[in-house]
Amino acid sequence: MKLRKKIITLSVLISLLFMFFYYAGYFLVLDEKPKKSDVIIILGGDQGARIHKGVTLYKDGYAPYIIVSGEITQANLLMASAVKSGVPKEIIILEQRAESTYENALFSKEIMEQYGFKTAIVVSSNYHMRRVRMIFEKVFDKANMTFTYCSVQEPNFSPSHWWLSEKSIQFTLTEYGKTLAFLFGGGR
Numbered sequence: 001m002k003l004r005k006k007i008i009t010l011s012v013l014i015s016l017l018f019m020f021f022y023y024a025g026y027f028l029v030l031d032e033k034p035k036k037s038d039v040i041i042i043l044g045g046d047q048g049a050r051i052h053k054g055v056t057l058y059k060d061g062y063a064p065y066i067i068v069s070g071e072i073t074q075a076n077l078l079m080a081s082a083v084k085s086g087v088p089k090e091i092i093i094l095e096q097r098a099e100s101t102y103e104n105a106l107f108s109k110e111i112m113e114q115y116g117f118k119t120a121i122v123v124s125s126n127y128h129m130r131r132v133r134m135i136f137e138k139v140f141d142k143a144n145m146t147f148t149y150c151s152v153q154e155p156n157f158s159p160s161h162w163w164l165s166e167k168s169i170q171f172t173l174t175e176y177g178k179t180l181a182f183l184f185g186g187g188r
Helices: 002-028 047-059 072-084 101-115 126-139 166-184
Strands: 039-043 065-069 092-095 119-125 146-152
Touching (some): 039 047, 039 101, 047 065, 047 072, 047 119, 047 146, 065 072, 065 101, 072 092, 092 101, 101 126, 119 126, 126 146, 126 166
Parallel strands (some): 039 119, 065 092
């Protein structure tokens, strides 16, 4: 009887481990349908895909303003790409201090409060978005602001087969590591 119980327990644990392994990539991805908002916040990182998504949302009329958030070089590159894509420079708000996702949220909050924005669409890579939402929810807790999270498909990340590519493995493990650090490291 004890052996049978151990076998069942081991089988359940192996099944749970397999399910976690298989769905690990899917869990990271968050992509909501865009909603009309006051501003689009584009997080620094992959300038090409993220800026393209943010510009497309702007041109489709989802928001009249764009915040580009990242350290000074990233923010300036994002702004230059947006302007080159036809976005008027005067509707772009530069946030040039952020060196992390937490700081993207923190400094974007300052800007949203300064401009009186209450709603925003946040744009980042698909593998990054679950953690982005966790961080924004913590930073904006009690701020009475609403966010929609629209992700960009990262060409080097496959949520369904994340273990088949070195880049996908790297993105997945890095995001889980940073998510755990955020959850257990005091929320930064």
